[in-house]
Amino acid sequence: MTGTEARPSFLANTHTGLPIPQDAVFDTVGEERRHRKQRLAAALRLFGKFGFGEGISGHISVRDPEFANEFWVNPFGVSFNRVKVRDLIRVNHEGQVVEGGYSVNPSAFVIHSKIHQARADAGAIAHAHTVHSRALGATGRLLVPLDQESSAFYEDQVLYTDYKGTSVTLEVGQEITESLGSRRALLLQHHGLITVGGSLEEAVHWFFTYDSAAQVQLLAFAAGEPIPFNHQQALAAKDGFGDAQLAQFSFQLLWDDITHEQPDLLEE
Secondary structure (H helix, E strand, O other): OOOOOOOOOOEOOOOOOOOOEOOOOOOOHHHHHHHHHHHHHHHHHHHHHOOOOEOOEOEEEEEOOOOOOEEEEOOOOOOOOOOOHHHOEEEEOOOOEEEOOOOOOHHHHHHHHHHHHHOOOOOEEEEEOOHHHHHHHHOOOOOOOOOOOHHHHOOOEEEEOOOOOOOOOHHHHHHHHHHHOOOOEEEEOOOEEEEEEOOHHHHHHHHHHHHHHHHHHHHHHHHOOOOOOOHHHHHHHHHHHOOHHHHHHHHHHHHHHHHHHOHHHHOO
16 A cells, blocks of 8 residues: 555444545644655656646645645646656645745636635645546536546536636635535536536546536537436436546545556655
8 A cells, every 4th residue: 555544444423324444543733744755746648648737827726734724735847647746745824835945836826826825625626627627618618417437527516607718816716716615516618617626536527527427428419418417317417427536536546546557656
């Protein structure tokens, strides 16, 4: 097992009834910070592996466990495919890099800082310009509950249509944050996708799920006239597939794969 802790052998009482391990417990804040940084580096490598990179665009952040007004994020100008734990930077809400040897992407700062400030529940935020999210956004249509996975976002997503250019000003970051509200996903028309979670694992799982569901929707509507869930069915599916514990544990499988395949990402 690679990482800061072994997978627990005991099980949590879960909403879905699935045998999901409890959250890891840390003896020190330093151990928890290391854990979050490792998961962040792994998430970035996963974005690279799945083709979510688009030049310098795209970023994932996770709140620091000790300093609530600071967050860890990928450095500007480093490929998703090459990021290591030692490359990550810690940024405060004034845009200053307080730890790390790289610069912060201005877009990452204005988007992530505003959302982290506005939402105490936003432990992590993921954003990238993926093919499927950009294609879906171009249609001006959010996810329709066509299947169980897409139902995780039923009545929990919003379309941001007020494109004003590259997101590098605090005003745009504030507008995006206000549009997002308390939801877990925001699809930016002409831009990309943002997902939010209470943990790094949750936010990244929502991102992968949304992008996959966007692909399904684009294929389904291209093929004919898909039949979505009705309201009650969508709520029932969301009750399971929209569960935060399930999202967190689902990331564990991706973590196992990427750390086995690319163990260099853990270099500090």
